[in-house]
Amino acid sequence: MLDERKKKILQAVIDEYINTAEPVSSNTLVEKYGLNYSSATVRNELAELEKSGYLDKTHTSSGRVPSEKGYRFYVDELIHDEDISLEEIKYIQNKLDEKVNEIEDLTKIATSTLSEVTHYTTVAIGPKTDMQLIEEIKFVLLGQRMLMVVIVTDTGLVKETIIKYDEDVTQNQIETLNNLFNSKLKGKPLSKIDKPMEEYILSEINESIEVIKPIIEQINKIIEQEEQLYLEGAKKSFDLPEFKSMEVAKNFVNLLDTKDLMVDMLNSGVAKDINVYIGNENDNEQLKDFSVVTFKHFAGDKEVGTIGIIGPKRMDYSKVISVMKYISNKLNKDKDSEK
Amino acid sequence: MLDERKKKILQAVIDEYINTAEPVSSNTLVEKYGLNYSSATVRNELAELEKSGYLDKTHTSSGRVPSEKGYRFYVDELIHDEDISLEEIKYIQNKLDEKVNEIEDLTKIATSTLSEVTHYTTVAIGPKTDMQLIEEIKFVLLGQRMLMVVIVTDTGLVKETIIKYDEDVTQNQIETLNNLFNSKLKGKPLSKIDKPMEEYILSEINESIEVIKPIIEQINKIIEQEEQLYLEGAKKSFDLPEFKSMEVAKNFVNLLDTKDLMVDMLNSGVAKDINVYIGNENDNEQLKDFSVVTFKHFAGDKEVGTIGIIGPKRMDYSKVISVMKYISNKLNKDKDSEK
DNA sequence: GTTAGCAATCAAAAGTTAAGAGTGCTAAAA
DNA sequence: TTTTAGCACTCTTAACTTTTGATTGCTAAC
Numbered sequence: 179m180l181d182e183r184k185k186k187i188l189q190a191v192i193d194e195y196i197n198t199a200e201p202v203s204s205n206t207l208v209e210k211y212g213l214n215y216s217s218a219t220v221r222n223e224l225a226e227l228e229k230s231g232y233l234d235k236t237h238t239s240s241g242r243v244p245s246e247k248g249y250r251f252y253v254d255e256l257i258h259d260e261d262i263s264l265e266e267i268k269y270i271q272n273k274l275d276e277k278v279n280e281i282e283d284l285t286k287i288a289t290s291t292l293s294e295v296t297h298y299t300t301v302a303i304g305p306k307t308d309m310q311l312i313e314e315i316k317f318v319l320l321g322q323r324m325l326m327v328v329i330v331t332d333t334g335l336v337k338e339t340i341i342k343y344d345e346d347v348t349q350n351q352i353e354t355l356n357n358l359f360n361s362k363l364k365g366k367p368l369s370k371i372d373k374p375m376e377e378y379i380l381s382e383i384n385e386s387i388e389v390i391k392p393i394i395e396q397i398n399k400i401i402e403q404e405e406q407l408y409l410e411g412a413k414k415s416f417d418l419p420e421f422k423s424m425e426v427a428k429n430f431v432n433l434l435d436t437k438d439l440m441v442d443m444l445n446s447g448v449a450k451d452i453n454v455y456i457g458n459e460n461d462n463e464q465l466k467d468f469s470v471v472t473f474k475h476f477a478g479d480k481e482v483g484t485i486g487i488i489g490p491k492r493m494d495y496s497k498v499i500s501v502m503k504y505i506s507n508k509l510n511k512d513k514d515s516e517k
Numbered sequence: 518m519l520d521e522r523k524k525k526i527l528q529a530v531i532d533e534y535i536n537t538a539e540p541v542s543s544n545t546l547v548e549k550y551g552l553n554y555s556s557a558t559v560r561n562e563l564a565e566l567e568k569s570g571y572l573d574k575t576h577t578s579s580g581r582v583p584s585e586k587g588y589r590f591y592v593d594e595l596i597h598d599e600d601i602s603l604e605e606i607k608y609i610q611n612k613l614d615e616k617v618n619e620i621e622d623l624t625k626i627a628t629s630t631l632s633e634v635t636h637y638t639t640v641a642i643g644p645k646t647d648m649q650l651i652e653e654i655k656f657v658l659l660g661q662r663m664l665m666v667v668i669v670t671d672t673g674l675v676k677e678t679i680i681k682y683d684e685d686v687t688q689n690q691i692e693t694l695n696n697l698f699n700s701k702l703k704g705k706p707l708s709k710i711d712k713p714m715e716e717y718i719l720s721e722i723n724e725s726i727e728v729i730k731p732i733i734e735q736i737n738k739i740i741e742q743e744e745q746l747y748l749e750g751a752k753k754s755f756d757l758p759e760f761k762s763m764e765v766a767k768n769f770v771n772l773l774d775t776k777d778l779m780v781d782m783l784n785s786g787v788a789k790d791i792n793v794y795i796g797n798e799n800d801n802e803q804l805k806d807f808s809v810v811t812f813k814h815f816a817g818d819k820e821v822g823t824i825g826i827i828g829p830k831r832m833d834y835s836k837v838i839s840v841m842k843y844i845s846n847k848l849n850k851d852k853d854s855e856k
Numbered sequence: 857g858t859t860a861g862c863a864a865t866c867a868a869a870a871g872t873t874a875a876g877a878g879t880g881c882t883a884a885a886a
Numbered sequence: 887t888t889t890t891a892g893c894a895c896t897c898t899t900a901a902c903t904t905t906t907g908a909t910t911g912c913t914a915a916c
Contacts, residue, residue: 203909216859221910239865239909279679279735318657320669326677330659336679338665340618396618413770422763424755431752542878555890560879578878578896 180230180251187213187223188232189256192244196492199419201241246457246491249469253454253495261496262504266295270501274508281305281334285483286408288475288505293411295501298489301440302408305335305482307401308369315359322346327393329400331368333480339396343389351389358382368401405441409434420490426467433464433488444484447472452502457491469493473502475509519569519590526552526562527571528595531583535831538758540580585796585830588808592793592834600835601843605634609840613847620644620673624822625747627814627844632750634840637828640779641747644674644821646740647708654698661685666732668739670707672819678735682728690728707740744780748773759829765806772803772827783823786811791841796830808832812841814848 180188190211194202204217204224213220224242227233232248235241244252273291278284282304293300310331318326320340325347328338362379363370376394380387412434421427433439439462446461447453455461455470471493472486485505487498519527529550533541543556543563552559563581566572571587574580583591612630617623621643632639649670657665659679664686667677701718702709715733719726751773760766772778778801785800786792794800794809810832811825824844826837 201909205909217909218859218861218911219857222858225911235910237866239911240867241909279681314659316657316659318655318667320653320655320667320675324669324673324675326667326675328657328659328665330663334663336659336663336665338677340675342618413767413774416763416767416770424761424763424766427763427766428752428755431755435752540878544878556878557880557890557892558888561889564880574879576897578880579898580878 180227180232184223184227185256187220188227188248189252191224191227191233191242192248192252192256195244196494199492201236201243203241206241244492246459249456249491249495250459253456253499257496257499259496259500261500266501267504270295270505270508274505280336281477281482282406284509285475285485288483288509289408289485290410292485292487292501292505293414296487296494296498297411297414298487298493298498299412299415299434300408300410300485300487301434301444302410302483302485303405303441303444305333305480307331307335307337308367310335310368310480312363312366312368312370315356315363317352317355317359319347319349319352325352325393327397329368329397333477333482335482337400339400341392341396343392347389355389355393371397371401405437407437407440415489418490420492429464430468433468436464439464443470443488444472444486447474447484447486449474449481452499452506454495454499467491469495471495471498471502473506475506519566519571523562523566524595526559527566527587528591530563530566530572530581531587531591531595534583535833538831540575540582542580545580583831585798588795588830588834589798592795592838596835596838598835598839600839605840606843609634609844609847613844619675620816620821621745623848624814624824627822627848628747628824629749631824631826631840631844632753635826635833635837636750636753637826637832637837638751638754638773639747639749639824639826640773640783641749641822641824642744642780642783644672644819646670646674646676647706649674649707649819651702651705651707651709654695654702656691656694656698658686658688658691664691664732666736668707668736672816672821674821676739678739680731680735682731686728694728694732710736710740744776746776746779754828757829759831768803769807772807775803778803782809782827783811783825786813786823786825788813788820791838791845793834793838806830808834810834810837810841812845814845 187207190207190213191202194206194210204220207213207220208215208217224233228235228242231245232251233242234245236243270291273287276287278287285302285304289300289302310333312329313332314330316328316330318328320326323343323346325341325343326338327341328336330336358379362375371394379394380390412431415421415430416427421430442462443460443465452471452473455465457469458466460466460468460470467490468488469491470486470488472484474481474484476482487493487502489498526546529546529552530541533545533549543559546552546559547554547556563572567574567581570584571590572581573584575582609630612626615626617626624641624643628639628641649672651668652671653669655667655669657667659665662682662685664680664682665677666680667675669675697718701714710733718733719729751770754760754769755766760769781801782799782804791810791812794804796808797805799805799807799809804827806829807827808830809825809827811823813820813823815821826832826841828837
C-alpha cells in the first residue's frame with residue numbers, strides 16, 4: 179500500500195491535473211501544494227508512483243499525468259467529500275423544489291441542474307416502462323374523430339397518445355373500450371400488451387378491427403418509444419482543453435448521438451449507488467477516453483430514472499460525486515416523504 | 518448585366534467551390550467544365566467578375582471564391598432546378614406517407630427527412646400557439662387526485678398537461694370545469710387565457726381557488742412553452758471542411774443552442790415562399806458566416822410549422838431548394854387533400 | 857533519507873527554405 | 887477586336903532546422 183506521503187503527493191498530482199489539464203512537474207507540487215521536501219525528493223516519489231502504475235508520463239522529460247489506476251485510487255480513497263458550496267446547495271434545492279406534476283419532468287430538471295452545477299454534459303433516461311404496472315387506461319373522445327388514450331402506471335408515469343379516425347367514434351364505443359382494456363390490463367405490466375394479448379383482445383370484442391388495431395399499434399409505440407433520452411449541456415464540453423482537437427470533439431458528438439450506447443451506459447449502473455467508470459472501465463470501447471458517473475433515482479422502491487455525467491477522465495470527481503450524492507438523496511427523500 | 522459567358526463561368530466557379538471548398542483556378546474551370554477558351558481568357562473574365570463583386574480572392578495569387586453577391590446571383594438566376602433524384606423522391610414519399618396522428622409529428626418527420634436527404638443541419642418549430650383557436654378543452658380525471666387537461670385547437674394541435682392535487686377531485690367538479698372553460702373559451706385564441714380572463718374565471722366560479730389556480734398556471738405553461746425547437750443532424754455539419762477549425766465548430770454549437778436566435782431565424786421568413794438568407798443577409802450578426810434556407814408548412818391556410826436548414830454559405834443551394842420545394846409541396850398538398 | 861547540481865531528453869515555437877499553384881500582364885496570333 | 891502563349895511575380899504550404907525551455911533521472915554530497 180501507499181504510505182501517507184505518497185498518497186499526499188498522488189492526490190496533489192491529480193488535483194493539479196484536474197485543474198490544469200497539463201502534466202504536473204515536481205516543482206509545481208512543491209510550490210503549490212506546500213510539500214516540505216525538495217523537488218528532488220518529490221521526483222523520487224513520483225518515480226515510484228509511476229513504477230506502481232498510479233502515474234504516467236507523456237514523454238521521457240515531461241511531468242506526470244494520472245493513470246486510470248491513479249484515478250481509481252483517487253476516487254476510492256482520496257476524494258474529499260462534501261465538495262459542494264452553500265450557494266450550490268441553495269441553487270439545487272431551489273430547482274428541485276419546483277412543483278412538478280410528472281416524474282419525467284423531475285428527471286429533466288435534475289438532469290439540467292446537475293449539468294449546470296458541474297459544468298459537464300449530462301444524459302438521462304426515464305423509467306423502464308416495461309417494469310411498470312398499469313394502473314388505469316382511459317379513453318377520451320376529442321371532437322368526433324379523435325381518440326386519446328391515456329395510460330397511468332403505478333409509479334405515476336402518464337403516457338398518452340392520439341388516434342385519428344376516418345369515421346365518427348361514439349361515446350358508446352369509448353365505454354366499451356374503457357371497460358375492456360381496464361378489465362384485461364389493470365395491474366398488469368406495461369409490457370403485457372404483446373402479441374398474444376393483442377389477439378386475445380381482438381377476438382374478445384365486437385368492435386370492428388379498424389377501431390382496435392390502431393389503438394394497439396399506438397400503445398405499442400408508446401411502450402417501445404420508452405427510452406426517451408435527455409441530454410443537457412453538451413456544448414459545455416467543447417470548452418474543455420481535451421476538446422481542442424476536432425478529432426475528439428467529433429468523436430464525442432457521435433457518442434452522444436448513439437442512443438443505444440447512452441442507454442446501455444446508463445443502464446449498466448448498480449441500483450443503489452453512485453457508479454463511477456473511468457476510461458477503460460466502461461463496458462464500451464468507444465467510451466475508453468471518457469469517464470462516466472451515474473445514479474438511479476427512485477419513487478419508493480421503483481426506479482424512475484437514471485442520470486449520468488459523461489466527461490473527460492480528468493473529471494472533477496470530487497465535485498461531481500458530491501453534487502450527485504446531494505441530488506440523489508434529495509430526489510429519493512422527497513419522493514419517500516410524499517408517500 | 519452579365520453576358521452568357523460570364524454567367525457560365527460564374528456558375529462553374531460556384532458549382533466547383535460548393536463541391537470542393539477550395540478556391541477555383543482558371544485552369545480547373547477549363548479542364549473540368551469544358552469551356553472552349555484558354556485559361557488566359559477565363560482569367561480575364563474572372564478578373565472582371567471579381568471587379569463587379571461576384572467573386573473574391575483569398576490572396577493575390579489564389580483562385581477565386583464566390584462572394585455573397587455571387588451566391589445571391591447564383592440562387593436567383595443560375596440554379597438548376599429539380600436537383601433531386603428518383604431515389605430521393607421515393608425516400609421522401611415513404612417517410613412523409615407514414616400515418617401521423619399529430620401535426621407536430623409531421624413537422625418532426627419532415628425535419629429529419631430534410632436533414633437526411635440534404636446532409637445539412639435542420640431546425641424547426643411547431644405552430645405559433647397563440648394564433649390558434651381553442652376548439653375544445655377537456656378535463657379528465659386520472660385516479661382520484663390527478664387531473665389531465667387536454668386542449669384541442671382548430672388546426673388539430675393537441676396539448677395536454679397533468680395536475681396533481683393533495684385532495685380528491687370529484688366527477689362533479691370535472692363537469693363544472695368542462696362546462697365553465699368550454700363556454701368561456703371555445704372559439705377563442707389560445708392566447709386569450711391571460712390575466713383578465715384568469716380573474717374573470719376565478720370570480721365566476723364557486724370552486725375553491727386551490728382547484729382553479731393550478732389549472733390556469735399549467736395552461737399558461739403550455740402556451741408559453743410553445744416554441745419547442747426540433748433539431749436534426751447537427752453532427753453532420755462537423756464533417757464539413759469549414760468546421761475543421763474548432764473556432765467555427767464551437768460557434769456553430771452555440772448558435773444551435775441559442776433558442777431565441779433559432780426561433781427568430783425561423784420566424785423571419787415570408788409565408789408562402791422558400792426563403793434563402795446568405796451570410797450577412799441574415800438579420801442576426803452571429804449568422805453572418807452561415808446560410809439559412811427556410812419554409813413554412815400549412816394545414817389549409819394555417820401555419821403549422823417552420824422548417825429551416827442552416828449550413829455553410831457554400832451550401833448546395835440547388836439540392837437544398839429542390840428538396841425543400843418537394844417536401845413543402847407534398848406537405849401542403851397532402852394536408853389540402855385531406856380536407 | 858534528503859537534496860543540490862547537472863547532463864540528457866524532448867516538445868513546442870520560431871525561423872528557414874523550397875516547391876508549386878495561381879495570377880496579371882504583355883505582346884503576339886487569330 | 888478577341889484570344890492566347892509566355893513569363894515574372896506573389897503567396898501559401900509543407901518540410902526541414904534551430905532554438906528555447908521545461909523537466910527528468912542520476913550522482914554525489916549533505
